[in-house]
Amino acid sequence: MKSVRIGIIGFGKVIRAFLELLPDKRDWIKTRYQQDLQIVAICDSTEYMHNPDGFDPGELLAYKLEKIASDKRGRPLDQSEVGYVVNSFLEMGVNVAVEALPPTRETGEPAQSYLLAFLNAKVPVVTVNKSPLVYGYQTLYMAARKQHVAFKFSGTTGAALPTTDTVATALAGAELYGFEAILNGTTNFLLTEMIKNQSDLATELEIAQELKICEPDPSLDINGWDTAFKTLILAKAFIDPYVELPDVQVQGIQSLTYADIEPVIQAGNTLKLLGKAGFENDRLRLRVKPSIITPEHPFFHVDGTTKAITLFTDTMGRLTMIGGSSGLKETAATILKDLVNTHRDFSRI
Amino acid sequence: MKSVRIGIIGFGKVIRAFLELLPDKRDWIKTRYQQDLQIVAICDSTEYMHNPDGFDPGELLAYKLEKIASDKRGRPLDQSEVGYVVNSFLEMGVNVAVEALPPTRETGEPAQSYLLAFLNAKVPVVTVNKSPLVYGYQTLYMAARKQHVAFKFSGTTGAALPTTDTVATALAGAELYGFEAILNGTTNFLLTEMIKNQSDLATELEIAQELKICEPDPSLDINGWDTAFKTLILAKAFIDPYVELPDVQVQGIQSLTYADIEPVIQAGNTLKLLGKAGFENDRLRLRVKPSIITPEHPFFHVDGTTKAITLFTDTMGRLTMIGGSSGLKETAATILKDLVNTHRDFSRI
Numbered sequence: 139m140k141s142v143r144i145g146i147i148g149f150g151k152v153i154r155a156f157l158e159l160l161p162d163k164r165d166w167i168k169t170r171y172q173q174d175l176q177i178v179a180i181c182d183s184t185e186y187m188h189n190p191d192g193f194d195p196g197e198l199l200a201y202k203l204e205k206i207a208s209d210k211r212g213r214p215l216d217q218s219e220v221g222y223v224v225n226s227f228l229e230m231g232v233n234v235a236v237e238a239l240p241p242t243r244e245t246g247e248p249a250q251s252y253l254l255a256f257l258n259a260k261v262p263v264v265t266v267n268k269s270p271l272v273y274g275y276q277t278l279y280m281a282a283r284k285q286h287v288a289f290k291f292s293g294t295t296g297a298a299l300p301t302t303d304t305v306a307t308a309l310a311g312a313e314l315y316g317f318e319a320i321l322n323g324t325t326n327f328l329l330t331e332m333i334k335n336q337s338d339l340a341t342e343l344e345i346a347q348e349l350k351i352c353e354p355d356p357s358l359d360i361n362g363w364d365t366a367f368k369t370l371i372l373a374k375a376f377i378d379p380y381v382e383l384p385d386v387q388v389q390g391i392q393s394l395t396y397a398d399i400e401p402v403i404q405a406g407n408t409l410k411l412l413g414k415a416g417f418e419n420d421r422l423r424l425r426v427k428p429s430i431i432t433p434e435h436p437f438f439h440v441d442g443t444t445k446a447i448t449l450f451t452d453t454m455g456r457l458t459m460i461g462g463s464s465g466l467k468e469t470a471a472t473i474l475k476d477l478v479n480t481h482r483d484f485s486r487i
Numbered sequence: 488m489k490s491v492r493i494g495i496i497g498f499g500k501v502i503r504a505f506l507e508l509l510p511d512k513r514d515w516i517k518t519r520y521q522q523d524l525q526i527v528a529i530c531d532s533t534e535y536m537h538n539p540d541g542f543d544p545g546e547l548l549a550y551k552l553e554k555i556a557s558d559k560r561g562r563p564l565d566q567s568e569v570g571y572v573v574n575s576f577l578e579m580g581v582n583v584a585v586e587a588l589p590p591t592r593e594t595g596e597p598a599q600s601y602l603l604a605f606l607n608a609k610v611p612v613v614t615v616n617k618s619p620l621v622y623g624y625q626t627l628y629m630a631a632r633k634q635h636v637a638f639k640f641s642g643t644t645g646a647a648l649p650t651t652d653t654v655a656t657a658l659a660g661a662e663l664y665g666f667e668a669i670l671n672g673t674t675n676f677l678l679t680e681m682i683k684n685q686s687d688l689a690t691e692l693e694i695a696q697e698l699k700i701c702e703p704d705p706s707l708d709i710n711g712w713d714t715a716f717k718t719l720i721l722a723k724a725f726i727d728p729y730v731e732l733p734d735v736q737v738q739g740i741q742s743l744t745y746a747d748i749e750p751v752i753q754a755g756n757t758l759k760l761l762g763k764a765g766f767e768n769d770r771l772r773l774r775v776k777p778s779i780i781t782p783e784h785p786f787f788h789v790d791g792t793t794k795a796i797t798l799f800t801d802t803m804g805r806l807t808m809i810g811g812s813s814g815l816k817e818t819a820a821t822i823l824k825d826l827v828n829t830h831r832d833f834s835r836i
Contacts, residue, residue, distance in 0.1 A: 439785065479659050
């Protein structure tokens with residue numbers, strides 16, 4: 139039995155969903171993968187906590203939720219604590235760190251500093267945070283390679299839609315030369331509803347916010363930037379690590395009206411916000427834009443918060459994957475997957 | 488640089504395609520995966536050959552093809568040579584054996600004996616042959632677990648459609664509780680053409696045989712048994728190893744006429760031969776049968792030799808994958824993938 143000693147940075151909704159999922163899965167994971175998953179340390183804006191014997195996930199969740207309810211919030215974690223947190227985690231024998239800090243705009247910090255410090259200390263990392271990948275992928279990737287440790291981020295580019303694992307393992311030996319994808323569940327839901335109800339974005343946005351399908355501020359979703367971040371991460375990880383955010387042409391759905399969509403629908407087609415990566419004249423180009431989808435296209439019925447990707451390869455042809463709702467449970471399941479895979483001998487599967 | 492020393496058993500079309508693919512990929516695989524792939528031994532019905540420094544794949548292919556052209560065929564390999572072949576491979580330092588013997592009906596032999604002997608000698612195996620899995624999966628699986636070596640068979644259940652890798656790694660930590668799939672390219676091609684041309688099976692079969700899309704004897708395809716074998720292998724590997732061939736209910740397309748299909752098409756639906764696995768009253772049931780597919784179903788436009796699968800999981804929702812033609816190149820690419828993954832440290836990906 140391999141002891142997987144987990145240290146967590148951050149305590150947002152995804153980590154709460156992970157703490158709810160873990161008790162249901164622990165025994166099965168012991169049997170199936172011979173791994174004992176224990177949370178031995180956690181650090182967020184309010185406090186650092188550890189338990190060398192492993193926290194009970196349910197008790198930890200209840201304690202933390204009570205703390206939030208009583209509004210005992212601290213200041214956000216910053217880079218000044220990195221050394222302390224990493225050393226404390228190492229003292230607890232942490233052998234994988236899960237980073238789930240809130241995303242930050244126009245910088246990957248403080249997440250990037252935490253991830254880098256763990257990798258440099260030879261601790262594998264799992265992140266569900268896009269920011270450090272968008273702004274610091276190359277640095278983190280090089281550190282992971284140099285230290286020979288895992289750097290996993292399945293949950294950042296489509297949650298339960300297995301984008302990164304598929305390219306890395308199911309398409310091993312094949313070269314990826316491009317992809318096109320629906321990577322943002324919120325936008326896809328809004329477009330689906332606009333088309334279904336022949337209504338405008340503002341109307342559907344209001345309903346989606348009431349249903350809590352949208353964040354209170356959905357601007358990064360509807361202006362296409364969330365799709366751009368995910369497209370960039372996939373392109374960096376699997377095609378060209380040197381492609382950067384300014385290389386992505388981004389057009390969102392923020393100014394689309396139903397009048398714009400109507401002719402597309404009347405021609406028998408539909409409209410989806412796609413992230414695309416592909417070569418033009420030997421140069422990798424990334425584009426996010428609302429795209430016409432014909433009835434024969436595998437994305438034609440990819441509606442609601444469902445996501446999809448088509449991968450173009452040299453020797454394995456094209457592969458389309460459809461699935462993965464935007465739920466917290468599914469994102470929590472990707473943390474579980476990355477943890478299990480980090481401590482697994484793939485050659486024996 | 489890891490030295491991957493390959494021993495091959497069999498010299499059919501898939502191995503020929505693999506020998507064509509390898510020279511194009513060797514240098515890239517050295518760079519990307521730090522693995523040097525060398526074929527150091529090969530054994531088929533005509534002879535046993537080895538080269539401790541590695542064969543040139545092109546020269547090996549030319550030599551073997553000339554031998555076939557001059558009709559110097561031997562007797563088929565049988566179980567009596569297993570000990571000799573395994574010992575000879577071990578002397579050459581083979582650290583992964585590729586088995587691609589012709590499929591055998593109603594028995595997994597001699598492939599099963601070869602695979603078992605390699606596993607027991609702690610040599611990882613890659614097979615593209617369904618027979619030993621249909622009849623001996625449990626024995627081989629137990630040997631692989633006991634000896635802690637890889638037992639890989641990506642190419643047996645959909646070729647380039649990554650069925651086994653996806654469940655094993657991309658859905659790690661999630662439980663698979665069923666699937667439905669189009670797993671036979673020939674049948675899917677025939678059904679697509681019957682519908683397109685409003686014609687009967689016999690007509691389309693003749694054309695497909697001329698186009699070499701069909702085997703000279705396509706009976707295992709059209710009567711549903713090829714789909715049944717693949718459905719069984721997936722169910723054994725990922726749901727219940729004790730399910731056996733007599734547990735699969737099989738109905739093929741052999742007696743379908745266009746008159747049978749017409750009402751389905753006129754109702755706006757289409758017809759596909761599906762392999763399905765799912766629980767009914769706590770019992771795993773496997774079924775192969777022509778099934779009505781509605782326009783919203785992700786398989787509606789999966790035409791020609793393309794394959795598809797939908798996987799039903801507990802924590803990751805449902806995932807549909809579409810892709811993977813029946814080509815020899817794609818099957819050869821799955822051998823390459825399994826070889827690379829066998830000698831890879833997944834925790835560092």
